Amino acid sequence: MxxxxxxxxxxxxxxxxxxxxxxxxxxxxxxxxxxxxxxxxxxYGFVPPVSVPMLERHLTGRPVVRVWRDIEEVSDRLKAAVIMSEDGQFCRHHGVDLSALRTEIDNFLAGRDTRGASTLTMQVARNLFLTNSRSAVRKALEVPLALYIDLVLSKKRIMEIYLNIAEWGPEGQFGVVAGAEAAFGVVPDALSWERASLLAVTLPNPLVRRPGRPGPGLRRVASVIEARTRQFGTRAGCVAPGRALAL
Structure with missing residues (x-):
């Protein structure tokens, strides 16, 4: 048996x-x-990071242009314009805008269009550790990552990382130095209001929008952001602690 x-x-x-x-x-x-x-x-609190999109381009043999620039060497107008354009509550939340996130969840559950609700910190989390694929899973992962990043790093450092890893052009331009050079042939420490606003509004779609050759629509959006930054730009003071922004 x-x-x-x-x-x-x-x-x-x-x-x-x-x-x-x-x-x-x-x-x-x-x-x-x-x-x-x-x-x-x-x-990453003291070492310049490399983003996932940079690695993807490098591994596929496509060019990557990135020169790290200290945040103090970037125009205050640009820093404030980016915040006003991408995340107006950046200095107030802890990595995640809970009110905007709740609205997005309600819209998703109701079958309505969603706008993303990504804060600058969530964008940093995505660029450093995730992919750009649009999915509920990716969005769910962004939230704890953003909360952790905000807990560990200062707002100033988060903005510094963002400005140096954000994609700013269709030919592998990453970071504000490459973006300002490609668009206007200038360094990012001395930007006019118009140029700072045009660079800021390029960020949602840097592969299509051309700040150096803006059409009427992009100019209109940039004008709105410029006006908003002139009025509320001092709310971005967390990226320059201990001094007033030079707007």
Whole structure:
């Protein structure tokens, strides 16, 4: 009897063993995914990071143009215009705009169009650790990452990273130095109101929008952001602690 039972008993054990090995492998993968941001975010407090889109272009043989620039060497007008254009509550929230996020969730559940509700910190999280694919999973991952980034890094450093990893042109221009040079042939420490606003409104779609050759529509949007920044730009003071923004 034992001769007939033993083989049949081994098969379930082998299947259980395979399942356990698979679960362990998945656990290790998930652990690595969680550990990478936990380790790298504190390091990025003083080391210039490289974004996922930069790596994707490099691995596929496409050019990447990025020159790191200290935030103090970037025009205050541009910093304020980016905040007014992309995330007006940047200095007030803790990485996630909960009010905007609740509205997005309500719209999603009701089947209405969603606008994204991505804060600058969430965009930094996506660029550093995720992909640009539009999905509910990616958005869900952005939230805890953004909260962690805001907890570990200062607003000034988050903005500095954003300005240096944001895609600012269709030919691999990353960061404000490459963006300002490609659009206007200038360095980003001395930008007029018009140029600062045009660069800021390019960010939602840098592969299509051309700040150096703006059409009427882009000029109108830039004018709105310029007016908003002139009026409310001092709300961006968290990126220049200890001094007033030179607007």
């Amino acid at each position: 034992s001769d007939t039972l033993t083989p049949s008993g081994k098969a379930p054990r082998r299947r259980r063993g395979r399942k356990l090995r698979l679960l362990r492998a998945l656990g290790l993968i998930l652990g690595a995914i969680v550990a990478i941001p936990l380790v790298l975010v504190p390091v």
